[in-house]
Amino acid sequence: MTEPVLTVTSLVKKFGRVTAVDGVSFELAPGASLGIVGESGSGKTTTARVLAGLEEPTSGEVAVAGEHVRGRSRRARLRRARRLQMIFQDPYGSFDPRLTVAESVAEPLRLHAPGPAADVRARVDALLDQVGLSRRAGDSRPGELSGGQRQRAAIARAIAVAPRVLVLDEAVAALDVSVQAQILALLDDLRRETGISYVFVSHDLAVVRHATETAVVMRHGRIVERGPTERLLREPAHPYTRLLIDSVPRPGWDLERLARDRRALDAL
Amino acid sequence: MLVRETTTRDALAVEGLGLTIGTREGALPLLADVTVRVGRGETVGLVGESGSGKTLTARTALGMLPRGARATGRVTAAGLDVLAAGRTDLRDLRRTRVSMVFQDPRAAINPLRRVGDHLTEGLRAAGTPRREAARRAVDLLDQVGIDDPAGAMRRHPHQFSGGMLQRIMIAGALATEPELLLADEPTTALDVTTQAEVVGVLRALQRSHGTGLLFVTHDLDLAAAVCDRIYVMYAGRIVEEADSASFAVAPAHPYTRALLDASPSVHGDQGPLRAIGGRPRSLAEAPSGCSFRDRCPRADHDCALGVPATRPHGTSHVACLRPEQVKP
Ligand SMILES: Nc1ncnc2c1ncn2[C@@H]1O[C@H](COP(=O)(O)OP(=O)(O)OP(=O)(O)O)[C@@H](O)[C@H]1O
Ligand SMILES: Nc1ncnc2c1ncn2[C@@H]1O[C@H](COP(=O)(O)OP(=O)(O)OP(=O)(O)O)[C@@H](O)[C@H]1O
Ligand code: SF4
Ligand SMILES: [Mg+2]
Ligand SMILES: [Mg+2]
Numbered sequence A: 001m002t003e004p005v006l007t008v009t010s011l012v013k014k015f016g017r018v019t020a021v022d023g024v025s026f027e028l029a030p031g032a033s034l035g036i037v038g039e040s041g042s043g044k045t046t047t048a049r050v051l052a053g054l055e056e057p058t059s060g061e062v063a064v065a066g067e068h069v070r071g072r073s074r075r076a077r078l079r080r081a082r083r084l085q086m087i088f089q090d091p092y093g094s095f096d097p098r099l100t101v102a103e104s105v106a107e108p109l110r111l112h113a114p115g116p117a118a119d120v121r122a123r124v125d126a127l128l129d130q131v132g133l134s135r136r137a138g139d140s141r142p143g144e145l146s147g148g149q150r151q152r153a154a155i156a157r158a159i160a161v162a163p164r165v166l167v168l169d170e171a172v173a174a175l176d177v178s179v180q181a182q183i184l185a186l187l188d189d190l191r192r193e194t195g196i197s198y199v200f201v202s203h204d205l206a207v208v209r210h211a212t213e214t215a216v217v218m219r220h221g222r223i224v225e226r227g228p229t230e231r232l233l234r235e236p237a238h239p240y241t242r243l244l245i246d247s248v249p250r251p252g253w254d255l256e257r258l259a260r261d262r263r264a265l266d267a268l
Numbered sequence B: 001m002l003v004r005e006t007t008t009r010d011a012l013a014v015e016g017l018g019l020t021i022g023t024r025e026g027a028l029p030l031l032a033d034v035t036v037r038v039g040r041g042e043t044v045g046l047v048g049e050s051g052s053g054k055t056l057t058a059r060t061a062l063g064m065l066p067r068g069a070r071a072t073g074r075v076t077a078a079g080l081d082v083l084a085a086g087r088t089d090l091r092d093l094r095r096t097r098v099s100m101v102f103q104d105p106r107a108a109i110n111p112l113r114r115v116g117d118h119l120t121e122g123l124r125a126a127g128t129p130r131r132e133a134a135r136r137a138v139d140l141l142d143q144v145g146i147d148d149p150a151g152a153m154r155r156h157p158h159q160f161s162g163g164m165l166q167r168i169m170i171a172g173a174l175a176t177e178p179e180l181l182l183a184d185e186p187t188t189a190l191d192v193t194t195q196a197e198v199v200g201v202l203r204a205l206q207r208s209h210g211t212g213l214l215f216v217t218h219d220l221d222l223a224a225a226v227c228d229r230i231y232v233m234y235a236g237r238i239v240e241e242a243d244s245a246s247f248a249v250a251p252a253h254p255y256t257r258a259l260l261d262a263s264p265s266v267h268g269d270q271g272p273l274r275a276i277g278g279r280p281r282s283l284a285e286a287p288s289g290c291s292f293r294d295r296c297p298r299a300d301h302d303c304a305l306g307v308p309a310t311r312p313h314g315t316s317h318v319a320c321l322r323p324e325q326v327k328p
Helices: A044-051 A074-083 A101-112 A117-130 A147-159 A177-194 A205-211 A229-234 A239-246 A255-267 B054-060 B087-097 B115-125 B130-143 B162-174 B192-209 B220-226 B254-262
Strands: A006-015 A018-028 A033-037 A059-064 A084-087 A165-169 A197-201 A214-219 A222-228 B012-023 B026-038 B043-047 B069-077 B098-101 B180-184 B212-217 B229-234 B237-243 B311-313 B316-318
Touching: A006 A044, A018 A044, A018 A059, A018 A214, A018 A222, A033 A044, A033 A205, A044 A084, A044 A165, A044 A197, A074 A084, A074 A101, A084 A147, A101 A117, A101 A147, A117 A147, A147 A177, A177 A197, A177 A205, A177 B254, A197 A205, A205 A229, A214 A229, A214 A239, A222 A229, A222 A239, A239 A255, A239 B192, A255 B192, B012 B054, B026 B043, B026 B054, B026 B069, B026 B212, B026 B237, B043 B054, B043 B220, B054 B180, B054 B212, B087 B098, B087 B115, B098 B162, B115 B130, B115 B162, B130 B162, B130 B192, B162 B192, B192 B220, B212 B220, B229 B254, B237 B254
Parallel strands: A033 A197, A033 A214, A084 A165, A165 A197, B043 B212, B043 B229, B098 B180, B180 B212
Antiparallel strands: A006 A018, A006 A059, A214 A222, B012 B026, B012 B069, B229 B237, B237 B316, B311 B316
């Protein structure tokens, strides 16, 4: 067995009286991709934010590449950021609108691996090329790019420091299908080329099917089912997983039966 | 086949609609030659990627044109010639005969007003007495699955989740039993389970009232599951019209094919996704001739010569020079 690159143990996150994440544990192997699915409010984003160090867990542990990461001091955050990066649904907010995309991509390089300006510039060019952005796009401000180009830029910046794990929270949800397919293909290529691992958070089961090999299903902050993604979709064991799958539109959709299943599940 | 009853009039008939808007650089085209029909009680999908013109098309049915826009062609909604109509006629149309549901219910409802006031507004405007309007509203809330409907009438929008609020908006939109309902991405902001519930509510009410429904979405699976017929838009034009049974199995336009190939699915075998190069375009950015030709795998010289005419192909109508080359 290879050593997991990410180990999450009994994670709990409370906001006042709300328990957003309630005892979540999973492991991620190097080069693997794990999906986190579940409906709105099930705790997916909170889990992702705790992994990325944007929230302190109430209890539980997160180990990245064998190292427990705690605390929110600048040093701790830098250490974590070198191993694990996060990408959001709309990366617009995470870019400085005054910087060009190339300058934004250069930022983490300067922070984590300072070197001569020419080296940084060459590395940035290579990164932009890797995610399929032209030099011209690199010289644009984030506001001048399309949603898909902006997501490519976010990926370039996230992989700049060669992290072991990328946490993607609804990273393709806002994109048009034709562009979404391009980004999914890019993520696929990156993983094959670099051996990076993904935690892929999405409410979209079809996207998760394409982007992951294993998945966990969250409901009310807990993992109710886990396993190979294809198995979960074909033979769901938990009634909630089945409800999620049956809720995906298809011809002959039986909406009345769905409503009954939903009520039965809520009554549990 | 797409044969329609001619004895009853359509709930919506958009014929050859063009829309341009004046800017400092000159006239910017937004829509060209858009034709969309929705029969009474029929559910019609309008699909396409962002910027294709879905919202603009739906809004013209209510006479809601962007400021400074010029429309050509003909739009008839619930019997009213919308482009020629005056303000009073349009107001009357929107209050009682044509309703709209939007993507974000919170942006579409006054947060300071009680849900009950929102729901009875249209009925009151149509002359229904206050008590009768309230009774109807409570009834509708019950039908869309709101617990304690009488209590809900007194609550404010922020006291409901997004999914619950969207049900309330649907109840409000159907309160006056309109001939036509325009639903613009009504479930896009909701998660799958809530989407299924909201669509169920929408379909049940629409069926029982015989309302024509124009269902705008970028989700092809959703359109195929919900609609009788589907229009596919690209860059401000309709490129294909198909009945929803043949839509997914026998697309006639290369763009429809490309969309299906690029869409991941939970059902069936998992094939690789095939991305289309480039990104969706608006009419103003689109190339001359066929708008899709810079992204189309079947494009040839003749595709640049003019905008392909819409013609029948199988059970579809398609604006492409070689639909026979599109594989099923
Ligand atoms: N900062 C916060 N303060 C208080 N409650 C919060 C906070 N962040 C999240 N929550 C609550 O925690 C729960 C889980 O939220 P979370 O955002 O993790 O869900 P999610 O699965 O990502 O949902 P979605 O699919 O809507 O993004 C919800 O009940 C939410 O209201
Ligand atoms: N008031 C306006 N002035 C100028 N251009 C406009 C205006 N409203 C819309 N447009 C443009 O018209 C095109 C079609 O817009 P529309 O909102 O109808 O697209 P859509 O298909 O609904 O897309 P989405 O899926 O993103 O909602 C877009 O390129 C848009 O930028
Ligand atoms: S007309 Fe030509 S470019 Fe346009 S969709 Fe058909 S084959 Fe493609
Ligand atoms: Mg979330
Ligand atoms: Mg729109």
